[in-house]
Amino acid sequence: MLNYVWLGLIVIALIVAAVNGNMADVGKEAVNMSKTAVDISIGLIGIMALWLGIMRIAEEAGLIRLLARLIRPITRRLFPDVPSEHPAMGAMIMNIAANWLGLGNAATPLGIKAMEELQTLNPQKDTATNAMVLFLTLNTASITLIPATMIGVRVATGSQDPFGIIFTTIFASATATAVGVITAILLGKLPAFRNTDPMKAASESSGDSNSL
Amino acid sequence: MGELFKNIMQIISDWAIPIMLVGIPVYGFAKGVKVYETFIEGAKEGFEIAVKIIPYLVAILAAIGMFRASGAMEIFVRLVSPITDLIGMPAEVLPAAFMRPLSGSGTLGIVTELIKTHGPDSFIGYLASTIYGSTETTFYVLAVYFGAVNIKKTRHAVASGLIADAAGIFAAVFICRLLFG
Incomplete structure (x- = not known):
């Protein structure tokens, strides 16, 4: 996908420049922007190092566990199909907490662990359960408490207000999370998706065997 | 207020x-x-x-820089602004919104170029920064997690993820308009 977008951008640039007759600007800008890319990345090193250093301390101190305890009551309500003492619940909560803290490296292994545990509850191994869909929606639309990379880019480009995006980012990402959760739950109730629910199929077939 | x-x-x-x-x-x-x-x-x-991230930024910034310098960006903005104006989004920001669910590094490049060109403390600068943090790379997340347990039928996962992405972007436009517009 990115192949087409990237190639499209530079080919269109060449064609438009040929029509407009400003080819010299295009070459100059390619060179300028390459230099800018490196300048920004270099400017990013300091703040990324500072932030990830602090967050490593948070990780070692057990901050993920602390946050996990806070979100456990909500998570239990969101996943009625998952027994609250099942290891899947623990892994999901830890993954969500790590995501909120922006600890991507810690979040991914926890998320894969959560998926493996959810799979043990899944009677139909090739089909996503409602719990899996909701869990992944929470991952694709995670709340961002501290947008560290963007703060870094803003510092590197000379912003007077690099932290000014913290609130707007929390607001936008929390909206995405809320809408994602509601959408995942409501779509799961639509006939098309309800009929493919592995848990429903399993409970019906076990009901049949009982009646026999 | x-x-x-x-x-x-x-x-x-x-x-x-x-x-x-x-x-x-x-x-x-x-x-x-x-x-x-x-x-x-x-x-x-x-x-x-x-x-x-340097190679990714060089690739995207150089390509968008060329696109902008050639005058193609102006044409693009003129084409899509009737639509983006409806929700109060500057047309320049639209590519970042479309790239968001597809590629994290690609979005970082587009957003960085917007911030560099328009200034980090401009409306577009705030909005682009907020869009980057508003959602995750949906298709990447789905591929990694469903791939890890061999799920083939993903049911409503893509729809839920993309609707959440759209909500995040609309919310970013709304809150940045309110505070910085």
């Missing part, structure tokens, strides 16, 4: 970072973490991340 809200947000923004920078090491120390050594370990990772 908007002004008071803005002031409160400013205070939270001002205090959040220093409190975390001090609070987390103090909390870690109380929990018996070797705070200095641990900080250095994490900082090395930060260094690596910043260096690792």
Whole structure:
């Protein structure tokens, strides 16, 4: 996908420049922007190092566990199909907490662990359960408490207000999370998706065997 | 009303970072973490991340720079602005919104170019920064997690993820318009 977008951008640039007759600007800008890319990345090193250093301390101190305890009551309500003492619940909560803290490296292994545990509850191994869909929606639309990379880019480009995006980012990402959760739950109730629910199929077939 | 809200947000923004920078090491120390050594370990990772994104940024910034310099960006803006104006989004920001669910590094490149070109403290600068943090790379997340357990039928996962992405982007436009527009 990115192949087409990237190639499209530079080919269109060449064609438009040929029509407009400003080819010299295009070459100059390619060179300028390459230099800018490196300048920004270099400017990013300091703040990324500072932030990830602090967050490593948070990780070692057990901050993920602390946050996990806070979100456990909500998570239990969101996943009625998952027994609250099942290891899947623990892994999901830890993954969500790590995501909120922006600890991507810690979040991914926890998320894969959560998926493996959810799979043990899944009677139909090739089909996503409602719990899996909701869990992944929470991952694709995670709340961002501290947008560290963007703060870094803003510092590197000379912003007077690099932290000014913290609130707007929390607001936008929390909206995405809320809408994602509601959408995942409501779509799961639509006939098309309800009929493919592995848990429903399993409970019906076990009901049949009982009646026999 | 908007002004008071803005002031409160400013205070939270001002205090959040220093409190975390001090609070987390103090909390870690109380929990018996070797705070200095641990900080250095994490900082090395930060260094690596910043260096690792250079090739991605060069690729995207050079391509968009060429696109902009040729005059193609102006044409693009003129074409899509009737649609983006409806929701109050500057047309320049639309590519970042479309790239968001597809590629994290691609979005970082587009957003960085917008911030560089329009200034980090412009409306577009705030909006682009907010869009980057508003959602995750949906298709990447789905591929990694469903791939890990061999799920083929993903049911309503893509729809839920993309609707959430759209909601995040609309929310970013709304809140940035309100505070910085």
